[in-house]
Amino acid sequence: MRAYVDGQPVPEFDATPFVSPPPLSTATVAIVTTAAIHLESDAGFESADTGFRELPRAARDLRMGHWSPNFDRTGFAADLDVVFPIDRLEELAAAGVIGAVAPRHFSFAGNQDDSVTRVRLDSGPAVARLLRDDGVDVVLLTPV
Numbered sequence: 001m002r003a004y005v006d007g008q009p010v011p012e013f014d015a016t017p018f019v020s021p022p023p024l025s026t027a028t029v030a031i032v033t034t035a036a037i038h039l040e041s042d043a044g045f046e047s048a049d050t051g052f053r054e055l056p057r058a059a060r061d062l063r064m065g066h067w068s069p070n071f072d073r074t075g076f077a078a079d080l081d082v083v084f085p086i087d088r089l090e091e092l093a094a095a096g097v098i099g100a101v102a103p104r105h106f107s108f109a110g111n112q113d114d115s116v117t118r119v120r121l122d123s124g125p126a127v128a129r130l131l132r133d134d135g136v137d138v139v140l141l142t143p144v
Contacts, residue, residue, distance in 0.1 A: 027137035030102035034110025035144035
């Protein structure tokens with residue numbers, strides 16, 4: 001696997017876009033995870049699925065959609081917050097450490113091969129627009 005990944009091309013960008021977020025105490029924070037989690041009522045992720053699933057803030061009926069039998073789901077089964085720290089964000093918001101928890105969060109399937117270009121060009125920017133529309137200032141990435 002390491003040899004395969006080492007041979008993958010890495011995109012180069014002319015510029016790195018960046019904005020300065022507001023102080024965390026006033027920021028709206030969302031989670032974007034690659035844990036392939038989805039609502040129980042949603043279709044799971046399939047091989048080479050470069051789409052995303054919307055996770056409403058209050059949702060806790062989440063399933064993990066990784067299709068590899070070698071993927072260890074133990075942490076997720078024991079505590080959702082291991083891969084999707086929504087309860088920790090709620091605690092931070094209640095304590096005034098962050099301004100607010102976003103109304104929705106998003107999940108991708110992280111185990112991608114050459115189809116990752118579609119995430120970079122299509123589904124990734126689509127999620128970025130939805131986050132912007134929700135007034136999200138900061139995104140907590142949980143790569144799984």
